[in-house]
Amino acid sequence: MDVDDHYDRTLNDVKTVITHAKLEEDDLHPVSQNLYFGTQFENFKFLELNNTVLEHLEVGQRVVFRGEEDDRAVLCTESQTFEVKEAETSNSMLLVPNLRWSEDMLPSVNDDRMLERREIVGIHYSYYELRVCKPRLKKLRRILQVSAYRGSELESELQESNVKFYTSDDLETIQASKEELKDALNVIDAVCLNGYWRVLDFDYHYRILSLFLDLINSNSWSIESIPAAEVLSELKDLIPELILQHLVKIYTDPVENSDSGSMVKLKADKVCRFLAEALLRSLNRFNLKDFLKAWQDSVPEGLKVDVKQLEGLALIDSDTKPPIISLYPESDLPEEIQPRIEELFTVREKWTFDQIKPYVEPLATAQLNVNALLTKYARPFFVQNVKHYCARHKK
Numbered sequence: 306m307d308v309d310d311h312y313d314r315t316l317n318d319v320k321t322v323i324t325h326a327k328l329e330e331d332d333l334h335p336v337s338q339n340l341y342f343g344t345q346f347e348n349f350k351f352l353e354l355n356n357t358v359l360e361h362l363e364v365g366q367r368v369v370f371r372g373e374e375d376d377r378a379v380l381c382t383e384s385q386t387f388e389v390k391e392a393e394t395s396n397s398m399l400l401v402p403n404l405r406w407s408e409d410m411l412p413s414v415n416d417d418r419m420l421e422r423r424e425i426v427g428i429h430y431s432y433y434e435l436r437v438c439k440p441r442l443k444k445l446r447r448i449l450q451v452s453a454y455r456g457s458e459l460e461s462e463l464q465e466s467n468v469k470f471y472t473s474d475d476l477e478t479i480q481a482s483k484e485e486l487k488d489a490l491n492v493i494d495a496v497c498l499n500g501y502w503r504v505l506d507f508d509y510h511y512r513i514l515s516l517f518l519d520l521i522n523s524n525s526w527s528i529e530s531i532p533a534a535e536v537l538s539e540l541k542d543l544i545p546e547l548i549l550q551h552l553v554k555i556y557t558d559p560v561e562n563s564d565s566g567s568m569v570k571l572k573a574d575k576v577c578r579f580l581a582e583a584l585l586r587s588l589n590r591f592n593l594k595d596f597l598k599a600w601q602d603s604v605p606e607g608l609k610v611d612v613k614q615l616e617g618l619a620l621i622d623s624d625t626k627p628p629i630i631s632l633y634p635e636s637d638l639p640e641e642i643q644p645r646i647e648e649l650f651t652v653r654e655k656w657t658f659d660q661i662k663p664y665v666e667p668l669a670t671a672q673l674n675v676n677a678l679l680t681k682y683a684r685p686f687f688v689q690n691v692k693h694y695c696a697r698h699k700k
Contacts, residue, residue, distance in 0.1 A: 314339045316418055334410040336419045340401060343424045349400055351432035352389070358382060358435060371480045372441075380435060381482040387435040400427035437670050440481030441640050442489045446504075449495060453506040457545050470501035496551040505548075511583050513544050513552055518576070518605050528571040528607045530560060577604050578614045585619055585632035593621060593628040617663035620653070635664050642668050646682040650696040655686075657693055 319337045323330055354362070361368050361382045370389075371381050378389040401423050452468045454460075479486055495504050505513075520539055521531060533553055540549055556576055557569035580603045584596065591599075600610045612621065617635035621628060633652070639645045642665075649656065649664055661683075662675055669675050679685070683694040
């Protein structure tokens, strides 16, 4: 039956209901809105906005869903990422366009009650809610690695292989806000070449860093005072200028109040960590004592290696004799907390807080810090007054 054939409430019907409800008509707004079910429901979804997202929309800032068809949806502002989760409600939610609220009511005309028809265009028993989450960046590393820069002599070969190169617009499918994506590109030391984002192939990266460090050594420059202009001049024939500038940016900081204004100093932890990874990649597992010696010998004079520089990159097994160190980068772990925790306890049955923290901290938020995540997904216990964690449900 067409909706127009349905019975329409009259003013007498409304007044009868008011009387039965024992209400005084003078206490009510003069407009009564009669609700009717439409013949066809619209395919709308309800999304509950938090204050952060709402404020962005109210001032006209961009809010966008990011990802591809097989990704779990996230919503991004300019600086934050929110996972979108479906939530059920025990109440039915009716979608009624143009419904008047108290502040929208019209003044009474001659104390007459007015009737307005409102059509229900949907009934919903669930909605979507937003929760702050960490950006999902594993895909970023994966797709950029395919087109990794291996040197100018191999660029033509790479282009002929039909490998996809990614512009900033292409990276908008990455599930991260604009600011988080920018930070992530810095973390993985990506560089924009001819409008495309590229990472450096690890072997090529090691080769050009070695040239840079050898130049410092051959000129007996202090690691605290390196003339950037001379570095660019000496290596420009061996390394493309843009890549060379990028290398200097990655591994040095400006020296404050330097006379020439172009002196830089090595980022000690950054250099030591990369050279440690190069050693570990060559053999994966090392006798810890032998590794520490080889690692110290590989870094420039004046730098001091420390196992703290390897947090989130390598594991030390002190229970073996002799102790063993092995490559175990945090970036290879799942991006979801539960499968990540499960994998960590597959690799090692028990962890101290300091051991497991670097592998959990990247997923922590303001609402759930490392302690809260471990409390939720792991089981604490003590060994000689030292707190350890193991799987919540041991097999």
